[in-house]
Amino acid sequence: MGRKSLKTERVSEILDAFERCLEQKGLQGTTLDNIAEEAGLARRMIRHYVGNRDDLIDAAVERIIEKFTLSIFDTIDKFESQDRFHGALDYIFSEEFNALPATKLVAALLAVSLYEEKVCHAVKTLYDSFHLGLDQELKQHIPNAPQEKRLQVAYSIMCLSFGGGWMRNIGFDHSLNIRNKQIAQTLIDQLI
Numbered sequence: 001m002g003r004k005s006l007k008t009e010r011v012s013e014i015l016d017a018f019e020r021c022l023e024q025k026g027l028q029g030t031t032l033d034n035i036a037e038e039a040g041l042a043r044r045m046i047r048h049y050v051g052n053r054d055d056l057i058d059a060a061v062e063r064i065i066e067k068f069t070l071s072i073f074d075t076i077d078k079f080e081s082q083d084r085f086h087g088a089l090d091y092i093f094s095e096e097f098n099a100l101p102a103t104k105l106v107a108a109l110l111a112v113s114l115y116e117e118k119v120c121h122a123v124k125t126l127y128d129s130f131h132l133g134l135d136q137e138l139k140q141h142i143p144n145a146p147q148e149k150r151l152q153v154a155y156s157i158m159c160l161s162f163g164g165g166w167m168r169n170i171g172f173d174h175s176l177n178i179r180n181k182q183i184a185q186t187l188i189d190q191l192i
Helices: 006-025 032-039 043-049 053-077 084-092 101-113 117-141 147-169 174-191
Strands: none
Touching (some): 006 032, 006 043, 006 101, 053 101, 053 117, 084 147, 101 147, 147 174
């Protein structure tokens, strides 16, 4: 098996550095100079391998979304089919889920999404994917539930999960999120 191309390695190093800076400083506080220093590269190398700041943001957001989606659905796919739905529900309300680096990176993008249309669109795409993924899990678990109600329940579960995670990130006790999971379960029970 051959070695990765230098470009692939450099882009990965730059995006890793960008993610670390994003976690530490937020998007507004992250500069190309910060990223270059974190990556151990000259600033011009960022432009050479990735492009300007907007290109870097696009590539990083795409990568963050991919990591987030993979981490969630890879974990959910590990459950046996009969336990899949309840395992998924436990997982999206867990401390493990809220502590994922990708979850924290998505949270860092939220504030920026309020005034940067590109980031807003990317974050919305992520949430759409999560929403539709929850809907598909509900459809498999409760096949006779009306689609409109199922989509509403999936949306509510998403809001409860992410909202509880966000509150944990700002200092609320994670045990409070257990109530959110109970509310989600009640919404699911109403679909049956």
